[in-house]
Amino acid sequence: MGTALTHKWCVGPINGAVDDSLLPAMNDFADEARSRVAHLLRMANTSDHQVRARLIEYADRTPEPPIMDQAGIVTTGCPRCRGTAWRRQDAEGPVWVCGSCGHVAEVTVRCPHCGVDMEPPPPGAPDRWCCPTCPRTAATGERARDIEERERRRLRAVALLGKAVARSRAEG
Ligand SMILES: [Zn+2]
Ligand SMILES: [Zn+2]
Numbered sequence: 094m095g096t097a098l099t100h101k102w103c104v105g106p107i108n109g110a111v112d113d114s115l116l117p118a119m120n121d122f123a124d125e126a127r128s129r130v131a132h133l134l135r136m137a138n139t140s141d142h143q144v145r146a147r148l149i150e151y152a153d154r155t156p157e158p159p160i161m162d163q164a165g166i167v168t169t170g171c172p173r174c175r176g177t178a179w180r181r182q183d184a185e186g187p188v189w190v191c192g193s194c195g196h197v198a199e200v201t202v203r204c205p206h207c208g209v210d211m212e213p214p215p216p217g218a219p220d221r222w223c224c225p226t227c228p229r230t231a232a233t234g235e236r237a238r239d240i241e242e243r244e245r246r247r248l249r250a251v252a253l254l255g256k257a258v259a260r261s262r263a264e265g
Pocket of ligand 2: 204205206207208224225226227228229
């Protein structure tokens, strides 16, 4: 937090150029921008006027429209009021936005093996964080156990593939 992050995107480069493959995502982006307040209010699913007012205020306050996460809705407890915070994609990266008190916090995912913050997915990409120093990947809010289990499965798959290749070479 506070430091300038140089994101080494692991899912694809994000730069000024518009790549054809990004066009559907751009359309989603435009739709999301139009219906942003409506979407936030739908997620909040509340008739509480104060909550709705805070969400509208949040939408007005942040100039870049958050992109709807392809990974779906991810929530966590708000550290300030214990309300429900939704993960949103903001200009700076993924953030938690509390629907009750409007608290905004940076989303971080820590590599359980290296103890460093993982690189967030680029805007609009699936919820896949990558460790900058090891091959581990994670989804928001995953436990260390899940992350280590995925890495074990990956290593097992790599080992099986290696054996299969060795076998086919021996037979061929
Ligand atoms: Zn809160
Ligand atoms: Zn790591």
